[in-house]
Amino acid sequence: MTEIIIQTGSNEKQIALIENGKLTEYYEENDEYKRKEGNIYIGIVKDIIDGMQSAFVDIGTEKNSFIHLKDILPKIDETKEIKKENKEISKVVKPNQKLLVQVKKDSNEKKGARVSTHINLPSKYIALLPNTDIITISQKIEDKKEQERLIKLVKDNLSDGNGAIIRTSAQDKEKEIIEDIKKVEKKWNNIIQTSISPELRKPKLLYRSESIIERMLIDLADNAIEKITVNDKKVKEELEEFKNENQEYSNLKIEVKEKENLLNIYDLDKQIEKIKNRKIWLKCGGFITIDKTEALTAIDVNTGKYTGNQNLEQTIYKVNTEATIEIAKQLRLRDIGGIIIIDYIDMKKEENKEKIEKLLKEELKKDRSKTQVEGFTKLDLMELTRKHVCSHKD
Numbered sequence: 001m002t003e004i005i006i007q008t009g010s011n012e013k014q015i016a017l018i019e020n021g022k023l024t025e026y027y028e029e030n031d032e033y034k035r036k037e038g039n040i041y042i043g044i045v046k047d048i049i050d051g052m053q054s055a056f057v058d059i060g061t062e063k064n065s066f067i068h069l070k071d072i073l074p075k076i077d078e079t080k081e082i083k084k085e086n087k088e089i090s091k092v093v094k095p096n097q098k099l100l101v102q103v104k105k106d107s108n109e110k111k112g113a114r115v116s117t118h119i120n121l122p123s124k125y126i127a128l129l130p131n132t133d134i135i136t137i138s139q140k141i142e143d144k145k146e147q148e149r150l151i152k153l154v155k156d157n158l159s160d161g162n163g164a165i166i167r168t169s170a171q172d173k174e175k176e177i178i179e180d181i182k183k184v185e186k187k188w189n190n191i192i193q194t195s196i197s198p199e200l201r202k203p204k205l206l207y208r209s210e211s212i213i214e215r216m217l218i219d220l221a222d223n224a225i226e227k228i229t230v231n232d233k234k235v236k237e238e239l240e241e242f243k244n245e246n247q248e249y250s251n252l253k254i255e256v257k258e259k260e261n262l263l264n265i266y267d268l269d270k271q272i273e274k275i276k277n278r279k280i281w282l283k284c285g286g287f288i289t290i291d292k293t294e295a296l297t298a299i300d301v302n303t304g305k306y307t308g309n310q311n312l313e314q315t316i317y318k319v320n321t322e323a324t325i326e327i328a329k330q331l332r333l334r335d336i337g338g339i340i341i342i343d344y345i346d347m348k349k350e351e352n353k354e355k356i357e358k359l360l361k362e363e364l365k366k367d368r369s370k371t372q373v374e375g376f377t378k379l380d381l382m383e384l385t386r387k388h389v390c391s392h393k394d
Contacts, residue, residue, distance in 0.1 A: 038209025328363035337388035
């Protein structure tokens with residue numbers, strides 16, 4: 001059973017995704033800090049930084065946002081070509097010029113948001129890529145015939161000048177995808193019409209991205225979410241409104257239990273507390289440690305108390321196998337994004353390395369966030385990247 005529990009406090013929401021009583025995703029939404037990632041703004045170019053091929057853009061927030069030349073030039077399909085930047089930013093944009101931009105990385109205490117003119121407008125079955133001809137498909141859809149069918153279907157129904165990323169949820173769908181394309185293109189056309197208004201002379205928010213809860217529902221509808229439990233009537237009303245606007249949630253049950261601590265259900269408070277631990281023990285007696293730095297997240301695998309009863313290679317392989325399953329789980333549970341380096345216990349056999357890499361890729365398919373496994377480096381470190389599901393204020 002898959003369900004969502006939303007505990008609303010005085011100034012924050014705690015949002016938990018539960019699968020068969022186990023916590024699989026957890027987020028905190030602070031009412032005082034509104035995430036901006038995914039928002040679309042009309043911004044005004046302020047300062048040009050020639051030496052960095054970048055510019056600062058006023059989007060109406062406390063700090064000016066930052067944009068790089070590559071995020072202004074037309075988007076290319078990086079799987080097919082690598083385009084060198086041979087232009088100067090001062091010849092591409094000018095001070096006081098209006099730019100339609102989307103926040104790609106939220107601001108923090110030190111830096112303003114990073115923005116791009118490459119818009120990604122997510123919907124249920126596709127993410128719309130305006131002003132491109134790029135059509136790509138989720139790597140989780142592996143059947144070649146289904147890939148070809150979906151690409152043709154989306155291409156035939158997209159308006160000229162629009163591309164798309166076909167999401168995993170599109171598999172085996174047809175009519176629903178066509179309706180989804182119409183819906184998201186209408187949303188984009190409304191954004192464009194507002195952005196070109198001659199009366200619009202100041203930075204302005206044109207589109208606010210989905211809340212954490214809405215995004216979970218959009219991404220997980222096909223996973224048959226059976227129930228949402230909340231402790232706040234207002235949140236229940238908002239969810240009922242969302243449910244009424246989206247037919248696919250007609251069977252979704254929404255319960256309100258006021259004045260209750262919902263985190264007592266399934267001992268969620270204890271499960272949440274464990275997320276803060278640096279060390280996670282494995283069933284076999286080994287353990288992993290997770291250390292987050294500004295540049296990357298380092299995960300170390302250790303044999304711990306496990307000595308095994310076979311040869312050394314088999315002992316190491318068993319620990320690495322259990323660690324791989326736990327690491328994939330923790331990446332999703334903690335919403336770890338960016339560059340991730342895993343220091344496995346050294347394995348001598350190449351076939352064992354290949355099995356571990358294959359297992360990691362399989363386990364990561366359970367994650368609704370985009371991940372990319374790069375494989376073992378020359379130093380025998382596993383390198384991968386993962387995109388945050390939700391932005392955090394670090």
